[in-house]
Amino acid sequence: MTGAAARRGAADDLAPAEGSEPWPRGVSREPAMKIGEVVDRLKAEFPALSVSKVRYLEAEGLISPHRVGNGYRRYSVADMERLRYTLTAQRDEYLPLSVIRERLTELDGDMDAPPPAPVARVVASDGRTVAGAFDADDLVHHSGASLAQIEELVTIGIIVPDAHGRFDSRALTTVSLALRAGRLGVPLRNLRTVRSAAEREADAIELATQHKRSRSTTAGEDAAAELAGVLAQLHTSLLHHAVDALR
Structure with a gap:
């Protein structure tokens, strides 16, 4: 069994009991959208999103679109919200897919889990609504x-x-x-050092993941996101140690 197949199998084992609705609840599960429509709807929030990225996340067990008779995928609003949750956790928290998968499993089992929050929208000065x-x-x-x-x-x-x-x-x-x-x-001007430190860490991430990027853009992006999360935790730990040393 391949790694992706094993992950899908593990997700199936942890799926909600029959008769219960997986997260998000209270959202349409009609498989009405093609994969390109899903990408188009989420593109404003996640400009780098591609069809191949969505398929990769499906292979990793994060989403499970409906398959119609000819084998094509069809997605529901609920599928799109699970995808949005996954992409947001990757982008904003640098979480690895394994942790996001665990979170989704917990949400599936929590019948009191809230529906997905609406997408934040801002009305610009010229009156346009921007997502x-x-x-x-x-x-x-x-x-x-x-x-x-x-x-x-x-x-x-x-x-x-x-x-x-x-x-x-x-x-x-x-x-x-x-x-x-x-x-x-x-002072704000002193934040240059924080930016410089982040840029040095980004260079280290680029160097560490370039071999994966050369084989697969998606795998490279995920590896970079996971490493960024690890380095962020390491940075926090070292910073606390340094501050403690000042006492």
Whole structure:
């Protein structure tokens, strides 16, 4: 049995008892969407998402779309929400697929688990509704930062806009953390050292995973995300030790 088949088998063994509905509950399970439609619907939140990525996550046992008579996959809204949960956990928490799979299994068994949260949407200054994207005015409004602070964070490379002057969904969290650091006594300009440390760690991750990227983009991305999570925990541990040494 292959590793992927074993993971699917383990997921089946932990599936909800017959008659109970897996997570998310209260969401349509009609298999009405093709794989391309699912990718198109999630593309604004996850620009790098591809058909091959969705198929990879299916092979890893994270989602189980319906198969119609000709063997083609059909996805429901519930399938799409499980996919969104998986992609968000990878992007925002750098969790390995094994941990995400365990979380989904726990949600399947928890009958009181809440329905998926609605996608965060921001209304930009020109009245357009934007999913997962922010301009400087949006960041000012939602973070409580001043425009000057946003500009300073851009100048020192803590947040980076795209060619259209927009920021991805993580920028809001980054700005909020930078402001908290400022309130605790670290000037924004001093956050350059934090950015530099993150860039050095990213270089180490790139070097460590480049052989996997050369064989499979998806496998390389997942390996990089998992390693980032490990290094983030290691960094936290070492930082606490360093602070304890100051006492």
